[in-house]
Amino acid sequence: MASIDLIREFLQDRLGAEPEKVVPHALLADLGVDSLMMLELMFEFEDRFGIKLVRNLKTPRTVGEMAALMDGLIARQKT
Amino acid sequence: MDQRRVAVTGIGLVSPYGGDLPDFFARLVAGESAIRHLLNDDLPRPLSIPFVGCPGFDPDAVLGKPLAAMMDRFAQLGVAAAFAAWDDCGLPRMPDGESRDGWGVTWGTALGGTLAFEKGYRELWQKGRERLSPLTVVLGMNNAANAHISIQLGLGGVSMSHTVACASSAIAIGEAFRRVRSGEATVMVSGGSDVPQAYAVVRAWEALRVLAPGDAETSPAACRPFAADRRGLVLGEGGAALVLEDWDHALARGARIHGEIIGYGTTCDHTHLVRPEVSGQTRALAATLADAGLAPADIDYVNAHGTATAEGDPVEIAALAAVFGGRAAQLPVSASKSMHGHLLGAAGAIEAIATVLALREQVIPPTINLAGNLDPACAGVDHVTSARRDRPLRAALSNSFAFGGSNAALAFRAVVR
Numbered sequence: 001m002a003s004i005d006l007i008r009e010f011l012q013d014r015l016g017a018e019p020e021k022v023v024p025h026a027l028l029a030d031l032g033v034d035s036l037m038m039l040e041l042m043f044e045f046e047d048r049f050g051i052k053l054v055r056n057l058k059t060p061r062t063v064g065e066m067a068a069l070m071d072g073l074i075a076r077q078k079t
Numbered sequence: 080m081d082q083r084r085v086a087v088t089g090i091g092l093v094s095p096y097g098g099d100l101p102d103f104f105a106r107l108v109a110g111e112s113a114i115r116h117l118l119n120d121d122l123p124r125p126l127s128i129p130f131v132g133c134p135g136f137d138p139d140a141v142l143g144k145p146l147a148a149m150m151d152r153f154a155q156l157g158v159a160a161a162f163a164a165w166d167d168c169g170l171p172r173m174p175d176g177e178s179r180d181g182w183g184v185t186w187g188t189a190l191g192g193t194l195a196f197e198k199g200y201r202e203l204w205q206k207g208r209e210r211l212s213p214l215t216v217v218l219g220m221n222n223a224a225n226a227h228i229s230i231q232l233g234l235g236g237v238s239m240s241h242t243v244a245c246a247s248s249a250i251a252i253g254e255a256f257r258r259v260r261s262g263e264a265t266v267m268v269s270g271g272s273d274v275p276q277a278y279a280v281v282r283a284w285e286a287l288r289v290l291a292p293g294d295a296e297t298s299p300a301a302c303r304p305f306a307a308d309r310r311g312l313v314l315g316e317g318g319a320a321l322v323l324e325d326w327d328h329a330l331a332r333g334a335r336i337h338g339e340i341i342g343y344g345t346t347c348d349h350t351h352l353v354r355p356e357v358s359g360q361t362r363a364l365a366a367t368l369a370d371a372g373l374a375p376a377d378i379d380y381v382n383a384h385g386t387a388t389a390e391g392d393p394v395e396i397a398a399l400a401a402v403f404g405g406r407a408a409q410l411p412v413s414a415s416k417s418m419h420g421h422l423l424g425a426a427g428a429i430e431a432i433a434t435v436l437a438l439r440e441q442v443i444p445p446t447i448n449l450a451g452n453l454d455p456a457c458a459g460v461d462h463v464t465s466a467r468r469d470r471p472l473r474a475a476l477s478n479s480f481a482f483g484g485s486n487a488a489l490a491f492r493a494v495v496r
Contacts, residue, residue: 016145
């Protein structure tokens with residue numbers, strides 16, 4: 001599954017966010033993602049892709065930043 | 080010190096019958112059991128017990144999905160009950176000009192977010208996973224319910240949980256009452272919620288040999304307080320809440336006053352963890368009457384702790400006999416647990432609601448499964464076995480006696496309308 005789809009699915013499931021609002025330029029905070037929910041999202045991400053995020057990860061602000069971060073880590077995982 | 084009168088202006092619960100508050104009380108008065116057989120597909124062995132559940136409770140619908148996702152079921156039930164009580168008291172959900180900085184929450188729960196941690200154990204031990212959701216901490220903490228209630232209603236004063244086994248929410252309500260009476264808080268939300276159907280929790284209660292047996296057919300009549308053939312208590316999940324308010328504040332805003340809370344007393348047996356003691360309960364009842372400024376003759380109804388255990392029921396009757404003396408034989412007593420089961424940390428709150436509504440509606444709900452079946456060891460009071468409306472009800476007590484030896488009683492007075 002593409003990262004953006006996972007984010008979309010997660011935000012719909014957990015926060016009831018409408019999928020069409022989960023677009024790259026949308027701010028995660030505006031979609032209802034606070035610091036706790038960010039941790040949960042990271043956890044879900046680690047779980048789904050079987051990776052371990054570094055502890056000092058820069059917290060993404062937008063859906064696009066989050067997706068890019070995830071894509072990068074997945075690519076690195078595969079190599 | 081100048082003491083305030085304390086009004087009950089809000090009542091709310093997640094009803095074990097699935098309906099609203101009037102429906103809940105109507106069914107209690109009608110003597111209808113909410114107890115059903117719980118049979119699940121739990122691993123490694125299914126749970127199979129009489130139980131009181133809230134299967135129709137839809138947290139997403141009541142709380143909204145984002146809020147519900149941040150809570151374990153005990154907090155969901157608690158916040159839903161608190162919302163219902165708050166809406167009932169007629170105040171808006173968020174502050175509208177009047178400061179709520181001194182308003183607060185005291186909340187009873189025996190088990191807190193045990194289910195959240197049990198889910199963690201299942202993930203780690205059954206499913207072989209290595210890590211848990213980071214939300215587990217905030218879902219599982221005992222003060223999750225009161226914290227969410229404070230946030231959702233904008234209450235800036237005290238916010239704390241009380242964990243005192245089966246007396247948790249009676250003590251929470253008593254402590255809230257004292258804060259309003261002293262003038263420390265103008266409004267307090269108080270109550271309790273619990274979810275005892277965690278696998279290990281039920282197995283532990285079974286091991287203690289105090290759970291009543293029952294199947295699909297017999298479960299509705301499984302809980303028989305004071306009866307000769309009583310077999311034990313019936314666990315239940317639920318949430319129940321009251322809004323306690325400074326009397327003058329309630330009058331000034333034209334709030335509906337359901338009843339008045341006038342006394343609270345709590346003691347410890349200080350003798351044994353689980354064997355109840357007449358003297359400890361007697362002291363709690365006497366302290367509550369004294370706190371309320373009442374004599375035994377002023378009490379027209381007692382909602383008993385009455386769990387239907389072999390040991391507990393006769394001790395409670397002996398304590399009532401000791402306090403009410405020659406009048407005990409005419410003292411109307413009933414155990415609504417015979418219908419709504421034992422909600423542990425929510426028990427004191429749901430029974431406080433039953434007591435306030437008995438006074439407001441001037442009708443005593445019965446102990447079911449008791450008529451013609453009284454244990455002689457539990458004789459000595461006027462057991463109410465079918466709804467009774469024959470006398471005016473001026474004041475009433477609600478008893479809660481916990482493992483650990485903690486005893487609490489609350490006193491309420493009817494408001495003449």
